[in-house]
Amino acid sequence: MKILILNGPNLNLLGTREKSIYGSRSFEDYFEELKEDFSDLELTYFQSNTEGVLIDKLHEVGFSYKGIVLNAGAYTHTSVAISDAIKAIDCPVVEVHISNVFAREAFRHKSMIAPYCTGSISGFGLDSYRLALQYFERMKPKQI
Numbered sequence: 001m002k003i004l005i006l007n008g009p010n011l012n013l014l015g016t017r018e019k020s021i022y023g024s025r026s027f028e029d030y031f032e033e034l035k036e037d038f039s040d041l042e043l044t045y046f047q048s049n050t051e052g053v054l055i056d057k058l059h060e061v062g063f064s065y066k067g068i069v070l071n072a073g074a075y076t077h078t079s080v081a082i083s084d085a086i087k088a089i090d091c092p093v094v095e096v097h098i099s100n101v102f103a104r105e106a107f108r109h110k111s112m113i114a115p116y117c118t119g120s121i122s123g124f125g126l127d128s129y130r131l132a133l134q135y136f137e138r139m140k141p142k143q144i
């Protein structure tokens with residue numbers, strides 16, 4: 001069961017970026033742990049700071065993978081194009097955020113992508129990704 005974790009802008013800096021909000025662990029390090037803990041899922045990871053590259057990736061995997069865990073970073077709050085891409089593809093997308101976006105600035109309270117995602121997880125630190133993967137792990141094969 002192929003699942004892509006897709007990270008958007010500035011998430012390549014996890015571990016060094018605003019540690020009080022995003023923690024001190026790199027995603028590459030955390031991804032190694034996820035691969036071990038979810039060995040029944042075929043996990044892949046991709047990150048880009050570029051909107052179009054994220055859209056290309058959604059198109060590339062969105063008709064064959066079983067699910068996508070998407071942290072679109074700041075594009076969450078702005079991108080009609082990423083929202084359209086999520087609408088266009090077949091596979092379910094779970095929106096994740098490391099921080100609790102609803103406890104932060106007002107502009108982070110709006111998600112352009114949430115209406116087109118299966119669900120949204122926000123505020124559990126890096127474990128937001130883990131919760132999204134648990135959802136895919138527990139889904140019955142016929143549902144996905």
Ligand code: DQA
Pocket residue numbers: 009010011071072073074075076096097098099100101108
């Ligand atoms: C984020 C929250 C966004 O508002 C922000 O722009 C990010 C990270 C999160 O994971 O908490 O880049 O998506």
